[in-house]
Amino acid sequence: MDAEIERSSAAGGKSSEIEYRLLIEAIYQMYHYDFRGYAAASLKRRLRTAMLHFECQTLSQIQDRVLNEAGFFSSLLNLMTVPVSEMFRDPGYFRALREQVLPHLRTYPSLKIWVAGCSTGEEVYSLAILLREEGLLERALIYATDINPHTLEKAEAGVYDVDRIAAFTDNHQRSGARSSLSDYYVAAYGRAVFDKSLRRRIVFSDHSLATDSVFAEVQLVSCRNVLIYFNRDLQDRAVRLFREALCRKGFLGIGSKESLRFSTEADAFDAFVQGEQIYQRRDSA
Amino acid sequence: MSAVASLVGRIDAVVIGASAGGVEALLKLLPALSATLSVPLFIVLHLPRDRPSLLADIFMRKCAVPVREARDKELVSPGTVYFAPPDYHLLIDEGPQLCLSADELVHYSRPSIDVLFESAAEIYGPRLLGIILTGANQDGAEGLAAVHAAGGITIVQQPHTAQVKQMVVSALDRNPASFVLDLAGISALLHTLDRE
Numbered sequence: 001m002d003a004e005i006e007r008s009s010a011a012g013g014k015s016s017e018i019e020y021r022l023l024i025e026a027i028y029q030m031y032h033y034d035f036r037g038y039a040a041a042s043l044k045r046r047l048r049t050a051m052l053h054f055e056c057q058t059l060s061q062i063q064d065r066v067l068n069e070a071g072f073f074s075s076l077l078n079l080m081t082v083p084v085s086e087m088f089r090d091p092g093y094f095r096a097l098r099e100q101v102l103p104h105l106r107t108y109p110s111l112k113i114w115v116a117g118c119s120t121g122e123e124v125y126s127l128a129i130l131l132r133e134e135g136l137l138e139r140a141l142i143y144a145t146d147i148n149p150h151t152l153e154k155a156e157a158g159v160y161d162v163d164r165i166a167a168f169t170d171n172h173q174r175s176g177a178r179s180s181l182s183d184y185y186v187a188a189y190g191r192a193v194f195d196k197s198l199r200r201r202i203v204f205s206d207h208s209l210a211t212d213s214v215f216a217e218v219q220l221v222s223c224r225n226v227l228i229y230f231n232r233d234l235q236d237r238a239v240r241l242f243r244e245a246l247c248r249k250g251f252l253g254i255g256s257k258e259s260l261r262f263s264t265e266a267d268a269f270d271a272f273v274q275g276e277q278i279y280q281r282r283d284s285a
Numbered sequence: 286m287s288a289v290a291s292l293v294g295r296i297d298a299v300v301i302g303a304s305a306g307g308v309e310a311l312l313k314l315l316p317a318l319s320a321t322l323s324v325p326l327f328i329v330l331h332l333p334r335d336r337p338s339l340l341a342d343i344f345m346r347k348c349a350v351p352v353r354e355a356r357d358k359e360l361v362s363p364g365t366v367y368f369a370p371p372d373y374h375l376l377i378d379e380g381p382q383l384c385l386s387a388d389e390l391v392h393y394s395r396p397s398i399d400v401l402f403e404s405a406a407e408i409y410g411p412r413l414l415g416i417i418l419t420g421a422n423q424d425g426a427e428g429l430a431a432v433h434a435a436g437g438i439t440i441v442q443q444p445h446t447a448q449v450k451q452m453v454v455s456a457l458d459r460n461p462a463s464f465v466l467d468l469a470g471i472s473a474l475l476h477t478l479d480r481e
Contacts, residue, residue: 039358039378039384040378040379041376041377041379041384041404041408042376042384042386042388044404044407045376045386045388045400045403046388082388082389084387084388084389225387227357228357228384228386228387229386232358235358255387257356257357257370257373257385258357259357262358262359
């Protein structure tokens with residue numbers, strides 16, 4: 001018995017695995033943020049960064065602060081949901097939306113779009129600009145959702161560092177732009193402030209793909225580089241929500257290295273633009 | 286080198302990291318792999334982030350083993366070579382399965398060698414072989430340390446045989462106990478992972 005106790009405590013990998021699960025469970029019970037279905041490899045890496053940031057030696061110490069220190073969890077949440085995005089990321093995706101999806105969406109009298117996991121909003125503004133260029137923004141409504149209230153605030157503000165604008169502009173041009181990105185922002189004091197009129201057609205809202213349900217019928221869901229952070233079960237849940245939210249023949253865009261291949265919902269969709277990961281909901285689904 | 290003369294049965298997976306000069310180095314290693322290779326090989330090779338990678342296509346035609354670009358949530362097959370796709374980190378998760386991430390760059394790189402090695406060390410522990418090849422970056426030094434800390438075997442390409450030395454020198458500075466081999470030596474070592 002003693003030998004077994006010694007062996008177990010020497011197995012650092014095993015104890016950190018237990019600590020990881022306990023932390024995720026503590027966060028769920030205390031704050032109802034459900035990371036239980038997240039891909040552990042990526043989340044563990046982010047938590048290691050958090051341990052360095054908060055100068056904690058173990059995940060148990062993080063857990064202690066989550067449970068006992070006011071305000072700690074919202075700082076931790078920012079490190080657990082690292083926002084990494086850029087405007088018009090993967091220009092080919094936006095070009096495909098422009099050239100192949102919008103001609104279909106144009107036929108609807110009013111247009112609803114859901115950007116799921118919008119992070120700090122780069123993709124939301126990209127879509128709004130794309131819709132304005134194509135003359136569709138005024139009859140469109142974009143739901144932009146995320147689990148992190150802090151990043152939602154940033155998204156709503158629409159303010160980005162000016163040194164990111166060159167990359168955004170290059171992406172925008174490669175997406176088949178009909179205007180100049182500089183038409184949509186004012187640069188001052190090192191920051192680019194995006195046009196408030198774009199925001200009139202955007203609703204920012206708190207929503208979790210892990211715990212919430214569908215809130216509207218939409219013609220397009222764009223959810224890119226979010227599913228890779230989920231395990232297969234949670235991926236299935238998210239794609240099921242998208243299927244339920246989409247009207248018949250509605251469109252789903254996911255990240256360039258994401259796929260519905262392993263999804264239990266795969267049969268509900270047809271590939272629409274191959275290579276850009278744009279799917280169409282089947283009539284019968 | 287006698288300490289690691291035969292690895293079959295001792296090692297369950299291999300991770301390889303390289304940047305500048307890496308394609309040439311891999312052209313020496315991968316086509317020489319035997320069809321009876323018993324373990325998976327995961328490779329991060331730094332590449333431009335904004336272009337699709339042709340690595341898997343190039344190597345598939347030259348190799349006796351299956352070569353693929355890693356796909357998210359795919360279960361790992363033994364005897365297969367997986368390349369990290371451009372602009373995504375590749376991690377190994379429970380299963381073992383492949384997991385991609387779009388998290389921030391590490392050492393100006395995505396994919397990053399450190400990210401792959403650290404996640405693989407967590408899954409494979411002492412049954413992992415980590416190899417750092419030629420490159421002009423410090424990426425990989427920390428990852429190799431994680432392989433070592435988990436009890437795995439660490440190999441660094443002999444610096445004077447590397448097309449660009451910085452990556453192997455950084456890896457050796459951080460992991461002085463690593464085995465140092467030229468490409469022929471690494472190739473011979475990989476053959477000890479063939480099924481008997």
